[in-house]
Amino acid sequence: xxxAFLLLAxxxxxxxxxxTEANYDEAKVGTYTLPALLTALDGAVIxxxxxxxxxxxxxxxxxxxxxVYGHTPRIEGELKFELTGTRTDALGGIATxxxxxITLPSKPAWKGIDLMLYSPNGKGKPAPVFVGLSFxxxxxxxxxxxxxxxxxxxxxxxxxxxxxxxxxxSRGSEASRWPLATIIxxxxxxxxxxxxxxxxxxxxxxxDGIRAAASADGAATQWRGNDWGAIGxxxxxxxxxxDYLETDRDIDARHAAVIGHSRLGKTSLWAGVQxxxxxxxxxxxxxxxxxxxxxxxxxxxxxRITTSFPHWFCxxxxxxxxxxxxxxxxxxxxxxxxxxxxxxxxxAEDDKWADPHGEFLSGKEASAVWKLxxxxxxxxxxxxxxxxxxxxxxxYHIRTGKxxxxxxxWEQYLKxxxxxxxx
Ligand code: GTR
Numbered sequence: 001x002x003x004a005f006l007l008l009a010x011x012x013x014x015x016x017x018x019x020t021e022a023n024y025d026e027a028k029v030g031t032y033t034l035p036a037l038l039t040a041l042d043g044a045v046i047x048x049x050x051x052x053x054x055x056x057x058x059x060x061x062x063x064x065x066x067x068v069y070g071h072t073p074r075i076e077g078e079l080k081f082e083l084t085g086t087r088t089d090a091l092g093g094i095a096t097x098x099x100x101x102i103t104l105p106s107k108p109a110w111k112g113i114d115l116m117l118y119s120p121n122g123k124g125k126p127a128p129v130f131v132g133l134s135f136x137x138x139x140x141x142x143x144x145x146x147x148x149x150x151x152x153x154x155x156x157x158x159x160x161x162x163x164x165x166x167x168x169x170s171r172g173s174e175a176s177r178w179p180l181a182t183i184i185x186x187x188x189x190x191x192x193x194x195x196x197x198x199x200x201x202x203x204x205x206x207x208d209g210i211r212a213a214a215s216a217d218g219a220a221t222q223w224r225g226n227d228w229g230a231i232g233x234x235x236x237x238x239x240x241x242x243d244y245l246e247t248d249r250d251i252d253a254r255h256a257a258v259i260g261h262s263r264l265g266k267t268s269l270w271a272g273v274q275x276x277x278x279x280x281x282x283x284x285x286x287x288x289x290x291x292x293x294x295x296x297x298x299x300x301x302x303x304r305i306t307t308s309f310p311h312w313f314c315x316x317x318x319x320x321x322x323x324x325x326x327x328x329x330x331x332x333x334x335x336x337x338x339x340x341x342x343x344x345x346x347x348a349e350d351d352k353w354a355d356p357h358g359e360f361l362s363g364k365e366a367s368a369v370w371k372l373x374x375x376x377x378x379x380x381x382x383x384x385x386x387x388x389x390x391x392x393x394x395x396y397h398i399r400t401g402k403x404x405x406x407x408x409x410w411e412q413y414l415k416x417x418x419x420x421x422x423x
Contacts, residue, residue, distance in 0.1 A: 070313070129252070
C-alpha cells in the first residue's frame, strides 16, 4: 500500500520539488506518493512491533544512512572528561553549573566539546536532562558573565561575532531560546555545547572538526557518497555529551531528551534516531531535511538545501535535488524511527520556509508505527489550529510567530517531558 495525496486538480509541474524557488501556495504543492512505511524492501507487510524492530526499522535506518545523512563511523578510543569549572550558586543559587571538556585523546586533531551543564540544586535526586547544541556557544546560551567566550569559528551572521570570532557582545545572544531558570525550576537539567566545537558550519568546516580528525586521510579525505556529513558529525557529538552525562551523579541520564532548532533540529532528530538512549526527541522548526516531508513542494526544497548547504548531508542526497520523489525515504520515516519512544515536532506559523504543514504530516504518517506498539502518535487527522498542541506519543504544535525557540515552545516541551520522561 502506498499513501497517495491528491491535493489539487491542476496539472502537476514536473519535478516541482527540484525548484530552487520556494512555493508558498498550498494549491501548488502538487501530488506525491510517500514511500510505504510498513512495507519492507522485500514486499513483506509489517504488522507487529516485533516485525518492525527486527526487520523494517533496521532497513529504514540504513536507507537514511545511505541516502540522506551518511554513515556514522565507529570511532575508536576512550573519551576523556575534564571538569574545567563548577559553580554551585549558578542562576542566583537555583542551579549548579559545570563546564566539562570532552576530548578523544586517540584523535588529538579534534579539539573537543566544551559542555555546559546546569542542574537543579536541592532536589536530592539525579535530574532528567535536556541535551542540545547551540548556534553561538555556551556564553550565548547563558547570560552569566563568567561563562568563557567560545574561541572557535563562528558564522559571519552571528550576533556579536565580527571576523568569525565571538566577542562580549554575543553574551546571552541566544538566551531567549534557552530559558534556563524555567527549565531548572521544573526539575530538569540542561546540557548544551556549541555545534562548531564538533564541526564548524561551512563547506570546508569538516577539515577542522571530528570528520577529518577521525578519518585516516585527515583533511585530504575524499568522501564517498554515503559517508557522513556535518549533521551526522553534530549528532555524533550529542551522543558523546550523553556519554559524559551518564557519568555525572547529578544527572539521571536514563531520562534524557534531545532538542534542537532548525538545522540543529534536523540534527536532534538524527541524533535521537540513532541513539536510543534518548527517551524524547524534539524537533523545533527543523523543516527540510528534518521533520518536513521532502516530497511536498512547499518552502525549502531538496535542491535548495543541497545547494546552499552541501556539507550538511551525505553527497548521495544531492541525487534527489532534482527529484525528491526518487528518494527511497521521506521524512515521516525518520520520525517513525523514534517509536516507541516519544517525539515532539514544533512548527511556527510564520516559518513557511520550514513547511509547517509538511512537518505535521510527517508526524501524522509516522504515527502508524506507534500504533504497532499499541500507542497513539499524534492522535488527530487534521492539522491543528495555531497554539493548540496535540498528540500523545508524538506531540505537535504550530504556534504564532516566527522561526525561533520561544517560551511557548518550552512550555509545551516541559509538559510533554513530564508526561513521557518521568514515566
Ligand atoms: C536555513 C536553512 C534551513 C534551516 C535554517 C537554520 O537557511 O535553509 O534549512 O536549517 O537555515 O538552521 O537556521
